[in-house]
Amino acid sequence: MTHSSQDKAVPSSIPGLGVIIMAAGLGKRMKSALAKVLHPVAGRPMVMYVLDIACGLAEQGVAVVVGHQGTEVRKVVEAVGGQVAVAEQTKQLGTGHAVLQARPVFSGGAHRRPSRYLILNGDTPLLTEATVRELLAMHDAQGAAVTLLTAVLDDASGYGRVIRRRRDEWLQGAADNAVQSIVEDKDASEAERAVREINVGTYVVDGEFLFPALDKLDPRNAQGEYYLTDIVQMAVQQGRTVSALRLREIDEGLGINSRVQLAEAEQVIRQRIREQWLEAGVTMRDPASTWIDAEVTIGRDTVLYPNVTLEGRTVIGESVVVHSGTRITDCAIGDRVEILDHCILRES
Known part of the structure; x- marks a missing residue:
């Protein structure tokens, strides 16, 4: 992979x-x-x-x-x-x-x-x-x-x-x-x-x-x-x-x-992360609702639908489709996998 x-x-x-x-x-x-x-x-x-x-x-x-x-x-x-x-x-x-x-x-x-x-x-x-x-x-x-x-x-x-x-x-x-x-x-x-x-x-x-x-x-x-x-x-x-x-x-x-400044910094960092992966060949149907942690890795041609959350050290392969409302934490997902709506995956 x-x-x-x-x-x-x-x-x-x-x-x-x-x-x-x-x-x-x-x-x-x-x-x-x-x-x-x-x-x-x-x-x-x-x-x-x-x-x-x-x-x-x-x-x-x-x-x-x-x-x-x-x-x-x-x-x-x-x-x-x-x-x-x-x-x-x-x-x-x-x-x-x-x-x-x-x-x-x-x-x-x-x-x-x-x-x-x-x-x-x-x-x-x-x-x-x-x-x-x-x-x-x-x-x-x-x-x-x-x-x-x-x-x-x-x-x-x-x-x-x-x-x-x-x-x-x-x-x-x-x-x-x-x-x-x-x-x-x-x-x-x-x-x-x-x-x-x-x-x-x-x-x-x-x-x-x-x-x-x-x-x-x-x-x-x-x-x-x-x-x-x-x-x-x-x-x-x-x-x-x-x-x-x-x-x-x-x-x-x-x-x-302060917590206000922490929230402001969070928004800036998350926007940088989204732009990084968009430029690397990842599709986001609604970038504003896509939540990606800093240590996540995503393969090219992967598609993320709205309200997807990728946390921790999650690794997503190439040509993966992640449907809406899914939350993935510290998981490794292989190439060409489709994950349906509203799934919660942890440490797998």
């Missing part, structure tokens, strides 16, 4: 790149006993989407910083294996403190001495590898100390603001209108809160700059925390280049902090 996929070449890793994923947050607004980064999106813990990017890019290892429900998050992360390691943030002292906990992971010899670090949040499942590669390319081309991902929002409330040299020109993106700092919402002045360009929370940082800068962080701010964002102003003060890539697809920057 053969199975269709996107048939794309696997992109190569980036020489000299280490990746740090922040996954220690409590996620109070989720109102859940489950750690935020373990909430499923299209059948997978949201942190796994970020790990996919990290593992595809990192040559010098991946460090995942865990904290709240660290044991549970560790189990999920360590199951990935390979070059993924876990660091623990025992006290929640801010994003800068979280990244600092990853330092021992990258102190194990020449093979773990990145020339630059990619820093990601574990609650951004919509971020794409293509965007991250573009961010890395900008960082390298400009010889930057820090390169950050930004977005422009109509309502920037709650987000850190990107402060540029001339605020009246920030929307025009003038080449010489350089980033000066990032100001967190709780620390922002009225004028700074009027800025609509926000920090997404994805960074590339020079390998020689990152940890020495983190050692100098000062928690004297509105939240009493060590802000990772303060390294931007440090770089500027040292005369280093700070670059910024503005997202074209704002959805990619969506961090999951």
Whole structure:
């Protein structure tokens, strides 16, 4: 039995790149006993989407910083294996403190001495590898100390603001209108809160700059925390280049902090999955009502009727017909099989 996929070449890793994923947050607004980064999106813990990017890019290892429900998050992360390691943030002292906990992971010899670090949040499942590669390319081309991902929002409330040299020109993106700092919402002045360009929370940082800068962080701010964002102003003060890539697809920057945002992310991911399989030769009579988890595999020339649900690690062969109302979970279906309406199949 053969199975269709996107048939794309696997992109190569980036020489000299280490990746740090922040996954220690409590996620109070989720109102859940489950750690935020373990909430499923299209059948997978949201942190796994970020790990996919990290593992595809990192040559010098991946460090995942865990904290709240660290044991549970560790189990999920360590199951990935390979070059993924876990660091623990025992006290929640801010994003800068979280990244600092990853330092021992990258102190194990020449093979773990990145020339630059990619820093990601574990609650951004919509971020794409293509965007991250573009961010890395900008960082390298400009010889930057820090390169950050930004977005422009109509309502920037709650987000850190990107402060540029001339605020009246920030929307025009003038080449010489350089980033000066990032100001967190709780620390922002009225004028700074009027800025609509926000920090997404994805960074590339020079390998020689990152940890020495983190050692100098000062928690004297509105939240009493060590802000990772303060390294931007440090770089500027040292005369280093700070670059910024503005997202074209704002959805990619969506961090999951509430059940509403989780539902929004679910819709985006599921639409991406549907488009992936449509492009791979699968027919859907009503795509909007077709529910396909991220780890499902479907063969070409398969036809899915309305209200079909494919869950878990289900594998569907080629030229299969699945009629309306059927739910298939963790099953392997051979080629040229017809499944009638309203069937429920599990682990077969």
